[in-house]
Amino acid sequence: MKKILLSIALLIGGLTFGQNVQDQKVSFSFIQLPSNPIAKGISNFNLVTDLSGYVKSNEDSMSVYQNKLSTFEAEFATWLEDKKRVDKLYLMELAKWERAVNATVSPAVAPVMPIKPPYANQPVKEEIRLPLLTEDVTEVQTNSSINLEGYTKGEGGAIVTLAILGFQNASITVKKTGTGAATKYKYTSSCKMPVKVTIEVPGEGVILSETVNDNLQTSVIKSYDNQYEHQVWLIDNYDTFWAERQKTLLSSSLKAANALINDKCGYPKRTRSTEIYTVKKHKGHDYSDLIDAYTNVKSGYDLLFKDVERKSAIAKIENGIEIWEDALEETNPFDNKDRVNKKVTALLYANLAEAYMWINDFDAADNYLQKAKIGGVSKYKTFAKRLQSVLNGLKARYEANN
Numbered sequence: 001m002k003k004i005l006l007s008i009a010l011l012i013g014g015l016t017f018g019q020n021v022q023d024q025k026v027s028f029s030f031i032q033l034p035s036n037p038i039a040k041g042i043s044n045f046n047l048v049t050d051l052s053g054y055v056k057s058n059e060d061s062m063s064v065y066q067n068k069l070s071t072f073e074a075e076f077a078t079w080l081e082d083k084k085r086v087d088k089l090y091l092m093e094l095a096k097w098e099r100a101v102n103a104t105v106s107p108a109v110a111p112v113m114p115i116k117p118p119y120a121n122q123p124v125k126e127e128i129r130l131p132l133l134t135e136d137v138t139e140v141q142t143n144s145s146i147n148l149e150g151y152t153k154g155e156g157g158a159i160v161t162l163a164i165l166g167f168q169n170a171s172i173t174v175k176k177t178g179t180g181a182a183t184k185y186k187y188t189s190s191c192k193m194p195v196k197v198t199i200e201v202p203g204e205g206v207i208l209s210e211t212v213n214d215n216l217q218t219s220v221i222k223s224y225d226n227q228y229e230h231q232v233w234l235i236d237n238y239d240t241f242w243a244e245r246q247k248t249l250l251s252s253s254l255k256a257a258n259a260l261i262n263d264k265c266g267y268p269k270r271t272r273s274t275e276i277y278t279v280k281k282h283k284g285h286d287y288s289d290l291i292d293a294y295t296n297v298k299s300g301y302d303l304l305f306k307d308v309e310r311k312s313a314i315a316k317i318e319n320g321i322e323i324w325e326d327a328l329e330e331t332n333p334f335d336n337k338d339r340v341n342k343k344v345t346a347l348l349y350a351n352l353a354e355a356y357m358w359i360n361d362f363d364a365a366d367n368y369l370q371k372a373k374i375g376g377v378s379k380y381k382t383f384a385k386r387l388q389s390v391l392n393g394l395k396a397r398y399e400a401n402n
Helices: 002-017 052-103 139-145 229-265 288-306 311-328 342-358 362-373 378-401
Strands: 021-031 044-050 158-164 168-177 184-192 195-201 205-212 217-224 269-279
Touching: 021 288, 021 342, 044 139, 052 158, 139 229, 158 229, 168 229, 184 229, 195 229, 205 229, 217 229, 269 288, 269 342, 269 378, 288 311, 288 342, 311 342, 342 362, 342 378, 362 378
Parallel strands: 044 158
Antiparallel strands: 021 269, 158 195, 168 184, 184 217, 195 205
């Protein structure tokens, strides 16, 4: 009975003094700095569309096709001449045979009619298919798809070149599964349409050169219970299918190119979703200071995108930081009944790591982040691990621009 009463007392004590943490979900916008910044003072960019790669590829493909066609025509002409020779020799043999038949008095000893010799295998033109060429890409398409955030399209600035490398490696493969009535033939297309992106800055040279979508893109066409319906489908849909795949891949590559130049060299708007940790009202302790800190920091985060110079945003975040750091002076991780016990200390570390990151004090942010990792509370240890990559990325971009 004494053990039961002791357990109940401990449970009540835990409920009385255990702080109830609130995860305040916040989402805010900010301007991401470039990792490959364009020189200060440049405000324009000029978009150049380079079609030479796929034009040359089209020409090469047509050249191969024409060579195959010429080879076929030459082989067919040779076959036709050989056919004429065989026909001529056979007709001459027939002439001899008929003269001999006419000169024979007794039908019983009439000569046997000669057998026509076979022709050589005739070349088949149907095996020479017109190549899949890259359809025309216009500057209207590229101009409408590309916008470098933070810059205006115009002459005299950075030169953004999109080299359309063309529609490549188009093929259809089949995979057979099952047996008997469960037999299935699944047909899948593979192809790619890469785009090389280059950004050149006057006086600096090339600051970005990457190729997007240079990997094969697969798409399931259809599955059949036999291998002949696909051949019927090809007769009706071959050209239109590949034309649609080209349009899809071009759109995808232009989107990827736009995302790349903005991530590397632009100033795009991004969204950050995170948590600010507070403690609910507690009858044993007053946590109104932490609520005030939350209100200040959240307001600061909300101003990061609206406030171009970020002065008012930083001021509000710094107010919250001051409150949190004052609270840390009370920390007592060895007494769960204390106002700033182990759990509250860990949540303050997490809050401070995020907050310092947004005022560009990355050393302080990393200091608190490491403390959160070793603070002994798994929830904030997990948060700190997630925050580490965000911190590293923002720090690298900040240093690249300062």
